[in-house]
Amino acid sequence: MRVLVLGGDGFCGWPTSLYLSDKGHDVTILDNLSRRKIDVELEVESLTPIKPIGERLRAWKEVSGREVGFVNLDIATEYDRLVTVLQDKQPEAIVHFAEQRAAPYSMRNTATKRYTVDNNIRATHNLLVALADTGIDAALAHLGTMGVYGYGWSGSAPIPEGYLTVRLTTPDGELEREILHPANPGSVYHMTKTLDQLLFSFYAKNDGLRITDLHQGIVWGTQTDQTARDDRLINRFDYDGDYGTVLNRFLMQAAVGHPLTVHGTGGQTRAFIHIRDTVRCVQIALENPPKRGDKVKVFNQVTETYRVRDLAELLAKLTDATIANLPNPRREAVENELNVSRDKFLSLGLNPTLLSEGLLEEARDIAFKYRDRADTTKIIARSVWREGMETSPDLVDN
Amino acid sequence: MRVLVLGGDGFCGWPTSLYLSDKGHDVTILDNLSRRKIDVELEVESLTPIKPIGERLRAWKEVSGREVGFVNLDIATEYDRLVTVLQDKQPEAIVHFAEQRAAPYSMRNTATKRYTVDNNIRATHNLLVALADTGIDAALAHLGTMGVYGYGWSGSAPIPEGYLTVRLTTPDGELEREILHPANPGSVYHMTKTLDQLLFSFYAKNDGLRITDLHQGIVWGTQTDQTARDDRLINRFDYDGDYGTVLNRFLMQAAVGHPLTVHGTGGQTRAFIHIRDTVRCVQIALENPPKRGDKVKVFNQVTETYRVRDLAELLAKLTDATIANLPNPRREAVENELNVSRDKFLSLGLNPTLLSEGLLEEARDIAFKYRDRADTTKIIARSVWREGMETSPDLVDN
Numbered sequence: 049m050r051v052l053v054l055g056g057d058g059f060c061g062w063p064t065s066l067y068l069s070d071k072g073h074d075v076t077i078l079d080n081l082s083r084r085k086i087d088v089e090l091e092v093e094s095l096t097p098i099k100p101i102g103e104r105l106r107a108w109k110e111v112s113g114r115e116v117g118f119v120n121l122d123i124a125t126e127y128d129r130l131v132t133v134l135q136d137k138q139p140e141a142i143v144h145f146a147e148q149r150a151a152p153y154s155m156r157n158t159a160t161k162r163y164t165v166d167n168n169i170r171a172t173h174n175l176l177v178a179l180a181d182t183g184i185d186a187a188l189a190h191l192g193t194m195g196v197y198g199y200g201w202s203g204s205a206p207i208p209e210g211y212l213t214v215r216l217t218t219p220d221g222e223l224e225r226e227i228l229h230p231a232n233p234g235s236v237y238h239m240t241k242t243l244d245q246l247l248f249s250f251y252a253k254n255d256g257l258r259i260t261d262l263h264q265g266i267v268w269g270t271q272t273d274q275t276a277r278d279d280r281l282i283n284r285f286d287y288d289g290d291y292g293t294v295l296n297r298f299l300m301q302a303a304v305g306h307p308l309t310v311h312g313t314g315g316q317t318r319a320f321i322h323i324r325d326t327v328r329c330v331q332i333a334l335e336n337p338p339k340r341g342d343k344v345k346v347f348n349q350v351t352e353t354y355r356v357r358d359l360a361e362l363l364a365k366l367t368d369a370t371i372a373n374l375p376n377p378r379r380e381a382v383e384n385e386l387n388v389s390r391d392k393f394l395s396l397g398l399n400p401t402l403l404s405e406g407l408l409e410e411a412r413d414i415a416f417k418y419r420d421r422a423d424t425t426k427i428i429a430r431s432v433w434r435e436g437m438e439t440s441p442d443l444v445d446n
Numbered sequence: 447m448r449v450l451v452l453g454g455d456g457f458c459g460w461p462t463s464l465y466l467s468d469k470g471h472d473v474t475i476l477d478n479l480s481r482r483k484i485d486v487e488l489e490v491e492s493l494t495p496i497k498p499i500g501e502r503l504r505a506w507k508e509v510s511g512r513e514v515g516f517v518n519l520d521i522a523t524e525y526d527r528l529v530t531v532l533q534d535k536q537p538e539a540i541v542h543f544a545e546q547r548a549a550p551y552s553m554r555n556t557a558t559k560r561y562t563v564d565n566n567i568r569a570t571h572n573l574l575v576a577l578a579d580t581g582i583d584a585a586l587a588h589l590g591t592m593g594v595y596g597y598g599w600s601g602s603a604p605i606p607e608g609y610l611t612v613r614l615t616t617p618d619g620e621l622e623r624e625i626l627h628p629a630n631p632g633s634v635y636h637m638t639k640t641l642d643q644l645l646f647s648f649y650a651k652n653d654g655l656r657i658t659d660l661h662q663g664i665v666w667g668t669q670t671d672q673t674a675r676d677d678r679l680i681n682r683f684d685y686d687g688d689y690g691t692v693l694n695r696f697l698m699q700a701a702v703g704h705p706l707t708v709h710g711t712g713g714q715t716r717a718f719i720h721i722r723d724t725v726r727c728v729q730i731a732l733e734n735p736p737k738r739g740d741k742v743k744v745f746n747q748v749t750e751t752y753r754v755r756d757l758a759e760l761l762a763k764l765t766d767a768t769i770a771n772l773p774n775p776r777r778e779a780v781e782n783e784l785n786v787s788r789d790k791f792l793s794l795g796l797n798p799t800l801l802s803e804g805l806l807e808e809a810r811d812i813a814f815k816y817r818d819r820a821d822t823t824k825i826i827a828r829s830v831w832r833e834g835m836e837t838s839p840d841l842v843d844n
Contacts, residue, residue: 205616214612218603227628243641250637
């Protein structure tokens with residue numbers, strides 16, 4: 049298949065691009081390198097040393113013999129160039145990762161709130177308009193988030209895959225309806241993914257676009273079989289307070305001798321997936337697209353759920369790290385249960401990569417290898433959900 | 447109250463501004479005059495002759511003795527100036543009409559689809575971010591649309607005011623939940639209002655903003671007591687295929703001897719409200735805002751429902767006009783029922799202006815008075831929901 053990967057230079061996009069290339073697909077990355085530029089703005093870097101995109105692609109050609117194309121393009125603002133690329137490449141499949149993806153960054157200040165909405169909504173909408181306009185009938189897979197559902201809405205009922213069956217009372221008796229699961233986003237970032245859902249729903253209905261929305265959990269791990277083939281292909285490892293995600297942050301903190309930073313009681317239960325499964329799930333989604341005229345297909349892209357404090361305790365035991373309970377910069381429930389339906393990917397052949405000591409050690413070893421690159425002043429999460437909320441001072445000297 | 451009216455130069459915004467001024471409020475209009483500029487682009491004009499905003503405001507001062515302020519500002523793109531105006535004016539209430547409001551225009555071409563999303567979502571989001579950032583605790587009333595609910599979803603059950611009570615089955619038994627009514631928008635324009643709802647919901651929850659969303663039906667009529675006081679204050683009367691709405695279009699068509707243009711069978715049932723009630727409803731909403739921490743308050747701002755063909759037959763009888771059944775440029779149900787809850791405004795004192803021969807004749811007389819300004823080549827609706835859909839040729843010579 050000819051596949052475009054929008055946002056193909058990022059943490060999920062890069063390993064997905066290589067995985068699809070390795071499987072024999074003809075891959076072109078579209079990316080404006082915004083993730084690297086936000087590093088510049090935040091004065092932080094991936095713990096792992098990331099090579100420029102040109103060098104990454106040359107290295108992949110060397111080790112695999114395969115070409116991956118690259119177009120530097122901002123799909124949120126360069127609509128006409130996006131149309132030209134679509135007409136030129138005639139993709140059969142498109143993966144859309146081209147959104148600002150950090151909840152803390154989306155709550156950092158007014159500029160980042162506005163950027164997250166302006167970038168994400170326009171990126172998605174431009175893509176949909178361009179597909180409708182060019183008539184290119186590509187299977188589109190978009191990276192959503194479990195956060196569209198919120199946490200704790202359903203009690204102990206499993207969160208369904210996108211759609212919820214409800215009953216309502218009418219003068220003609222009880223009606224049963226299948227609805228898009230009500231949106232309960234916890235940040236401006238998550239909110240943009242709930243807006244995306246409504247954009248997808250409309251363009252599937254009005255223009256027959258074939259769209260799959262992948263509501264992913266928190267990704268952990270760094271390497272896939274492809275990114276591990278050469279140091280120049282290494283994937284990002286974000287550990288800072290805005291872009292670092294919980295389990296990878298714990299692994300890095302253990303590696304540099306920093307206490308594991310638990311916000312509040314750590315009673316938050318979250319869904320997880322290893323980066324190796326992310327790339328497999330995207331492939332499965334592209335190979336099983338909806339038909340023209342179908343509603344948006346939704347998968348929950350998660351393999352396990354864990355309570356944050358349980359993860360911290362597991363890591364502390366494994367690594368002799370200490371745990372620090374810090375003020376929570378987010379407005380969220382102190383404790384929540386989480387039960388997620390995840391049958392669809394399993395039924396389509398996903399063999400899930402579950403959390404194991406071996407995998408944790410592999411990831412910790414990467415963190416350990418590059419620990420000298422860590423800036424410990426960037427570890428504490430300081431983007432607060434409302435002005436005036438308390439944050440922690442640095443816990444260690446740099 | 448110090449009130450800002452965003453979009454206060456438009457069809458609903460202008461009479462609302464004068465009404466609130468007449469009631470003694472200190473009104474400032476923020477508007478980028480986009481509605482006038484779209485007239486230039488579409489090569490059409492309001493049937494009624496609209497004076498420049500400066501002349502409108504001078505005339506209002508003359509006849510009422512009251513000042514209405516004006517700031518030419520694009521809230522979708524000029525965030526910093528918006529913040530400055532908010533800090534300067536310290537409004538106690540804000541009415542947000544500043545969105546592209548025509549469904550056909552929003553489906554006209556790729557540029558208008560993109561403009562509608564970019565303008566409407568950024569306008570709304572900038573406003574919310576600015577309120578959260580400045581801490582200005584104004585009551586915000588936003589003009590939504592009945593179209594967020596879609597048509598025909600609820601069978602004969604009345605469409606509730608924003609929130610729907612549903613039941614779901616869980617392992618712990620049946621749960622009852624109140625949810626935002628599922629979104630079923632019929633155009634890109636309507637879709638933007640469903641996105642607005644999610645923006646409002648998040649900022650009410652995270653930042654305690656006090657927001658009321660007014661899901662309005664199709665507005666008809668032209669004048670209010672205030673706009674009728676002087677010819678220079680006259681309100682817009684749009685009749686073209688993009689901005690004209692059904693009942694006003696029928697009135698204008700009757701006045702110029704054009705057949706009444708019914709799309710499809712005319713089996714569409716829609717909700718209506720007279721412009722005089724629009725302005726009253728906005729005032730009632732501002733006087734009854736939610737409290738800080740409340741969820742978004744939603745009113746259905748409609749007074750009656752009619753089937754389009756019944757309206758056409760009523761007008762044809764009243765005016766000896768003929769009826770033309772034309773191809774429908776929209777993708778929508780051929781026929782639908784519509785039952786709308788509208789108790790909230792009634793309980794807060796709205797005395798609804800119902801469709802009557804007297805009011806229809808008043809509106810038709812305005813159309814008749816200005817019929818020489820009509821360009822009959824602009825009457826047929828030609829913005830189609832999908833490329834290739836059939837439209838009608840002109841029915842009369844200009």
